[in-house]
Amino acid sequence: MGIDLPLIWAIIIAFGLMMYVIMDGFDLGIGILFPFVPDRDDRDTMVNTVAPVWDGNETWLVLGGAALLAAFPLAYSIILSALYFPLFLMLGGLIWRGVAFEFRFKANDSHKPFWDKAFAWGSYVATCSQGLALGGFINGFEVKDAAFSGGVLDWLTPFSLFTGAALVVAYALLGCTWLIMKTEGELQRSMIKLARPATLAVLAIIIIVSIWTPLAHADVANRWFALPNMLFFAPVPALVLATTWAILRLLRGEPHVGPFLFTLFLLFLGYSGLAISLWPNIVPPAISIWEAAGPAESMGFTLVGALLVIPCILAYTAWSYYVFRGKVKPGEGYH
Amino acid sequence: MLGFTALELARIQFGFTISFHIIFPAITIGLASYLAVLEGLWLWKQDVVHRDLYHFWSKIFAVNFAMGVVSGIVMAYQFGTNWSYFSAFAGSITGPLLTYEVLTAFFLEAGFLGVMLFGWNKVGPGLHWFATIMVAIGTLVSATWILASNSWMQTPQGYEIISGRVVPVDWLQVIFNPSFPYRLAHMTVAAFLATALFVGASGAWHLLRGNDIRPIRIMLSMAMWMLVLVTPLQIALGDAHGLNTLKYQPAKIAAMEGHWGNTPGQSVPLILFGWPDMAAEKTKFAVEIPHLSSLILTHEWNGQFPGLKEFAPDDRPNSTVVFWTFRVMVGLGVLMLLLGVWSLLLRYRRTLYQSKPFLRFAVAMGPCGLIAILAGWLTTEIGRQPWVVYGVMRTKDAVSNHSALALSTTLLVFIVIYIAVFGTGVSYMLRLVAAGPADISDSERHGSHQTQRPARPLSAAPDDVDPTIDLPESEDR
Numbered sequence: 001m002g003i004d005l006p007l008i009w010a011i012i013i014a015f016g017l018m019m020y021v022i023m024d025g026f027d028l029g030i031g032i033l034f035p036f037v038p039d040r041d042d043r044d045t046m047v048n049t050v051a052p053v054w055d056g057n058e059t060w061l062v063l064g065g066a067a068l069l070a071a072f073p074l075a076y077s078i079i080l081s082a083l084y085f086p087l088f089l090m091l092g093g094l095i096w097r098g099v100a101f102e103f104r105f106k107a108n109d110s111h112k113p114f115w116d117k118a119f120a121w122g123s124y125v126a127t128c129s130q131g132l133a134l135g136g137f138i139n140g141f142e143v144k145d146a147a148f149s150g151g152v153l154d155w156l157t158p159f160s161l162f163t164g165a166a167l168v169v170a171y172a173l174l175g176c177t178w179l180i181m182k183t184e185g186e187l188q189r190s191m192i193k194l195a196r197p198a199t200l201a202v203l204a205i206i207i208i209v210s211i212w213t214p215l216a217h218a219d220v221a222n223r224w225f226a227l228p229n230m231l232f233f234a235p236v237p238a239l240v241l242a243t244t245w246a247i248l249r250l251l252r253g254e255p256h257v258g259p260f261l262f263t264l265f266l267l268f269l270g271y272s273g274l275a276i277s278l279w280p281n282i283v284p285p286a287i288s289i290w291e292a293a294g295p296a297e298s299m300g301f302t303l304v305g306a307l308l309v310i311p312c313i314l315a316y317t318a319w320s321y322y323v324f325r326g327k328v329k330p331g332e333g334y335h
Numbered sequence: 336m337l338g339f340t341a342l343e344l345a346r347i348q349f350g351f352t353i354s355f356h357i358i359f360p361a362i363t364i365g366l367a368s369y370l371a372v373l374e375g376l377w378l379w380k381q382d383v384v385h386r387d388l389y390h391f392w393s394k395i396f397a398v399n400f401a402m403g404v405v406s407g408i409v410m411a412y413q414f415g416t417n418w419s420y421f422s423a424f425a426g427s428i429t430g431p432l433l434t435y436e437v438l439t440a441f442f443l444e445a446g447f448l449g450v451m452l453f454g455w456n457k458v459g460p461g462l463h464w465f466a467t468i469m470v471a472i473g474t475l476v477s478a479t480w481i482l483a484s485n486s487w488m489q490t491p492q493g494y495e496i497i498s499g500r501v502v503p504v505d506w507l508q509v510i511f512n513p514s515f516p517y518r519l520a521h522m523t524v525a526a527f528l529a530t531a532l533f534v535g536a537s538g539a540w541h542l543l544r545g546n547d548i549r550p551i552r553i554m555l556s557m558a559m560w561m562l563v564l565v566t567p568l569q570i571a572l573g574d575a576h577g578l579n580t581l582k583y584q585p586a587k588i589a590a591m592e593g594h595w596g597n598t599p600g601q602s603v604p605l606i607l608f609g610w611p612d613m614a615a616e617k618t619k620f621a622v623e624i625p626h627l628s629s630l631i632l633t634h635e636w637n638g639q640f641p642g643l644k645e646f647a648p649d650d651r652p653n654s655t656v657v658f659w660t661f662r663v664m665v666g667l668g669v670l671m672l673l674l675g676v677w678s679l680l681l682r683y684r685r686t687l688y689q690s691k692p693f694l695r696f697a698v699a700m701g702p703c704g705l706i707a708i709l710a711g712w713l714t715t716e717i718g719r720q721p722w723v724v725y726g727v728m729r730t731k732d733a734v735s736n737h738s739a740l741a742l743s744t745t746l747l748v749f750i751v752i753y754i755a756v757f758g759t760g761v762s763y764m765l766r767l768v769a770a771g772p773a774d775i776s777d778s779e780r781h782g783s784h785q786t787q788r789p790a791r792p793l794s795a796a797p798d799d800v801d802p803t804i805d806l807p808e809s810e811d812r
Contacts, residue, residue, distance in 0.1 A: 058408065059441050065411035066434040073426025073500070080415025080422075081735040087416055088745050091409050092752050098405055099756045106763075108801045147420065152741045295502040298427040302434050309438040 005300060006293035009071035010282065012306060013064055018271055020060035022174075022264055027054040029175020031097055031123025032168055034116065036194060042187045043116060045330050047104065049182040052324040054101065056317055058094065070302045074146060075282045075292040082141045082148040083155055089129035097122025124168065131167030135160025138213060138274070140284035159212060166205040170267060173198040177247075177260040184327050195251055195259060202263075203244045206270055210237070213277060219285065220277045233276060240269050344742035345417045345734045348749065350713075352409050355753050357712065358705050359403030364478055364523065365530020366396045367471035369557075370451075374464045384550050390455075391550070391772035392534070395764055397452055397795035402760045404440075406753075411437070417742075421723055421733035425501045428494060428509055429484045436480035443473035452795040475523065482522055486515035488724050489715070490583045496727075513583055517576040518715075524569045525711065528671065529704025531561035535674075536701025537768045539694040550772040552688050555697070559678035559687070566672045573668070574631070580715075581632055581640055584725060587718035589643040590654040591661040592628055593618035596642035603628040603639060608662070611654035616644055618658075650721065657718045664710040667703045674700055766800050 027050040037043055068076045080087060100118035107115050136155025141148055176195040180188055214221035224233055243266045250258040280288045293299065339347065370393055377385035411433070414422045422430075450458060450466035458466075487493075493508025494501045503509050535558030541551045581588045589595075593611040594603060595618065605627030609618040629638040643651050674696060681687040719725055723733040 062408055062411045063434075063437055063441065065415075066430065066437045068430075069411075069414060069422060069426045070430030070434040073430055074423050076415045076426060076430070077419035077421075077423035077735075080412060081417070081419035081737070084416045084735070084737060084741065084745070087412055088748075091412060092748060094408065095405050095756055096752060099760065102401070103759065103763075106796070106801060111801060146423065148736070152737055294427040294430065295497075295500075297503045297506075298431050301503070301506055302431040305435050305438045309442045313441055 005296055005303070006071070006289045008303065009067070009293070009299055010280075010289045012310070013067050013071065014275065016060045016064045016067065018268070020057065020064060021271065022267060023053075023057040023060065025171045025267070026050070026174040026178040026260075027057060028097075028123045028127050029171040029173070029178065031120050031175075032127060032172045033175050033179070033191075033194070034120035034123070037187070037190070040112070041330050045183055045187060045328055046179060047101065047119075049179060049328045051105075053317075053320055056320065058098070059313065061094075067302070067306065071294055071299050072282055072289070072292045073294050075287065075289075078141055078143060078146075078148045078283050078287070079137065082150060083133045083136055084152060086129040086133040086136065086155055090126050090133065093122045093124075093126030093129060095122075097126060127168050127171050128164045131164035132156070132160045134167065135163035137284065138163070138278070139216075140286075143283065143287065159216065162208070162212075166209070169198060169201045169205060170270075173202050173263055174260075174267070177263045180255050181257050181260045182328050185330070187330070192251055192255060196248065199244060199247045199251070199263075202266065203240070206240055206266075206273075209270075210273070217277075217285070223277060223279075236269055236273055236276070240266065243269065339739065339743075341737060341739045341742055342731055342734050344739055344746060345737070346730070348417060348742060348746045349413060350716075351746070352406070352413060352749060352753070354709055354712075355757055356403070356406040356410055357708065359399050359406060360474070360478070361526040361529050361705060361708055362399050362533060363396070363403050364474045364526035365528075365533075366392060366399065367467075367474045368527065369530060369534065370396060371464070371467045371471040372557075374467050378460055378464055384553055387772050388550050388554060393452060394796045395767050398760065398764050398767065400448070402757060402764075406757065417735050417737070418723075418733050419735040421728065423500065424728055424733070425488070425724055427501050428487060428503050431503075432480050432484035432487070432510075436477050436484075439473060439476050439480060443470060443477075447473065478523060478526075479519060482519045483510045483512075483515055486518045487512050489518075489719055490514040491724055491727055501724075501727075514576075514579055517572070517579045521569070521572045521576045521711075522708075524565055524572060525704070525708050527561065528565055528569055529708055531558045531565065532671065532674075532700050532704040533702075534558040535562065536698045539697035540701075540768075541771055542688055543691070543694050543698065546771060547688065548772075554772075555688065559675065559682075559697075562671060562675040563679060566668065566675050570668060570672070573665075577632065580718075584719060585641045586643065586646045586650060587652060587657070587715070588632065589641055589646070590652045590657045590718055591714060592632075593621070593654055593658045594628065594640070594642045596644040597639045600637070601639075602626045602637040603632075605631065606658075609658070611658045613651070613653060613655060618654075652718045652720045657714045660710045660713040660717070664707045664714060667707040667710070670700060670703065671707075763796075763800065767796060770800060 030046050030050055033046070034043060037046065065076075068079075097119050100115045100122055104112060104115040104119060132155060135157065139155070139157060139159060142150035142154065173195065176191050176198055179191045180195060183191070214224060223229060243262050247259050247262045247266070250262065278284055280290070282289045282292045370389060373385050373389040373392070376382070377389060414426070414429070414433075447466040447469040450463065451470050454463055454466065487509055490513040492512050493505040494503050496502070535555055538551050538555030538558060541547075542555065577588065590611070592603075593606045593609055595616055597603065602625065604623035604625045606618055607622045607624060609621035611618045626636055628640075629635060632638070632640050643654060677693055677696070678687060681690050681693055687693070721729050721731065723730045
């Protein structure tokens with residue numbers, strides 16, 4: 001049998017992680033945008049746009065963690081212990097904002113500002129620490145005898161600080177364009193105004209990361225700039241430029257769904273770029289998915305359940321987005 | 336921090352986060368089955384009291400379920416962040432079991448939970464009951480996966496060690512390992528008991544405040560019947576679990592009993608109270624009942640079982656701690672039995688709903704099921720030390736290389752966040768309990784105007800009960 005289980009599991013986990021980044025990205029973005037929208041009714045509308053779906057988004061995060069342990073125990077143990085602090089901050093931020101999100105609905109008017117602040121702060125902390133973890137991951141880990149051998153603050157570098165801030169901007173753009181799609185009137189107009197600088201900032205970030213990583217990592221430079229790879233991968237930067245141009249152009253007219261879809265595509269391109277840079281390593285800089293893979297007995301056993309349940313989760317997710325399509329009007333939740 | 340080593344701090348951190356977590360799933364398991372019974376009674380007898388109770392407890396169930404999900408996210412990551420050598424070594428077995436638990440939970444959430452919490456007026460009564468039953472079964476299946484994983488770590492089998500890591504060779508043997516059936520039964524029944532005590536205390540609290548309405552009486556009555564039926568069963572299961580532990584983890588039993596050594600031909604007394612001293616290798620101030628330990632653990636008048644001194648000092652669990660956590664659990668079990676017997680007596684005298692001392696006792700016993708669960712888990716987890724995978728991997732070889740400083744920092748932040756978040760959550764649940772079944776079913780009948788989503792179990796709870804805990808400084812914000 002020529003089934004490449006590590007490859008299948010790498011695809012499942014990469015897919016789950018991407019679902020997480022895209023879906024939790026825009027609802028974290030809502031929290032990031034809170035300081036820019038002081039009006040309480042507008043904030044209610046913003047929160048109502050994600051209320052029906054946000055909890056399901058974090059499904060992918062838990063599933064990703066458990067699946068990584070099942071399929072790649074070595075990668076799970078190295079990456080998670082190396083990124084102890086940022087992951088810990090991320091979990092703290094997610095718990096905090098998740099509960100603040102719910103209790104915001106239930107609190108009376110005098111308590112609401114407290115939960116508003118908690119929601120915004122939690123979103124910033126969670127996003128920033130995801131970015132720090134991402135930067136640390138790209139930089140790679142010091143490994144000796146199949147275990148992380150670096151220091152507890154190894155992930156803290158100028159590059160990871162940059163990716164931490166970068167992810168805040170990227171999620172803000174996702175949140176912005178999501179709100180352009182889901183709202184109308186004054187709130188939508190203010191989001192259109194915010195979206196333009198955010199789009200340009202995301203483009204700048206992608207360019208800076210594209211220059212920074214090959215300069216810092218020779219392997220990455222070889223992957224991208226050696227022939228014939230350069231020809232195969234050339235469409236990625238071209239598509240990034242075209243997509244940015246499309247978003248900016250759409251923002252000039254009367255935008256609706258377009259900017260959000262193109263932003264999703266833009267982030268997908270960034271994600272693919274990273275995958276190209278790191279492939280086939282699951283623990284940069286040197287451990288591949290085949291070296292980190294658990295026993296076939298574990299991967300096969302778990303695959304059965306994953307193939308049965310993940311399609312159900314996907315179908316249910318698609319259905320709930322379909323049910324709650326359309327604009328959310330001020331002062332109106334879904335009923 | 337406080338002179339703890341990094342290993343001790345990592346263990347405290349795990350113990351703290353999992354202790355907070357287990358409270359919620361335990362109540363989820365119990366309430367889900369309780370709700371399935373209530374809805375069945377409503378469909379069978381068409382008495383509105385069961386319907387009203389169903390709606391009342393389903394709101395509390397929703398909040399509790401959400402707290403369980405949130406506190407569980409941390410668990411999925413903690414094995415890697417803090418126990419990386421364990422994950423790399425045994426993740427091939429615990430990982431798949433954990434993944435199946437997550438898949439079960441999400442499958443449940445995606446489907447039946449939504450129908451159960453939000454579908455009362457949208458689907459037929461039979462289908463709705465089916466959804467409730469499926470949620471109840473789902474919680475039990477989730478518990479099964481987690482307990483299979485934990486039991487495998489206690490009594491591992493069905494694996495080989497190939498190039499320094501565990502490889503599963505027979506999944507059926509892995510899952511149905513020797514301690515699994517006992518642990519599963521003991522924990523499931525414990526969840527039922529803890530829920531019965533919580534529900535009973537809620538009813539008793541309302542009765543003490545003069546809120547003497549039919550749903551409250553039925554709540555208390557059902558809880559007490561549950562206690563009467565299940566406490567003896569739990570004691571029998573605990574006994575069987577103990578014998579299983581004696582067979583596979585004799586050092587744990589010796590530590591639980593504060594039993595250091597045997598004299599040939601002599602029976603082992605039961606030490607009721609005392610202070611096991613690890614350095615002196617004896618139990619000080621022991622108050623003993625002759626022959627009783629022999630009788631309980633070997634079912635023979637003069638039977639013997641290994642004492643702690645028969646194990647190398649490095650292989651001994653801390654007897655001082657597990658001796659007492661075990662006694663807390665058993666002592667609370669005896670109090671539960673007492674509460675049940677008292678309720679039978681009062682039923683016979685027809686003063687179940689009037690006796691103030693009994694009602695006060697029932698309120699005081701409200702959290703005791705959960706405390707007993709925590710004490711039991713502390714006993715079994717500290718009692719299997721120094722092993723993380725029994726006889727295969729030591730705890731000290733499982734922990735990540737973090738410094739005591741790093742672990743102290745995260746532990747302190749965890750404590751602050753958990754108390755703030757789950758303190759608010761628990762106080763919100765208690766406020767819902769205090770609001771009582773009558774009020775909530777009223778708003779149900781008048782139709783709710785709030786956003787309700789299956790993906791957000793908390794939205795099933797009413798928005799007009801403010802969860803914020805009033806701290807002096809939060810007022811002026």
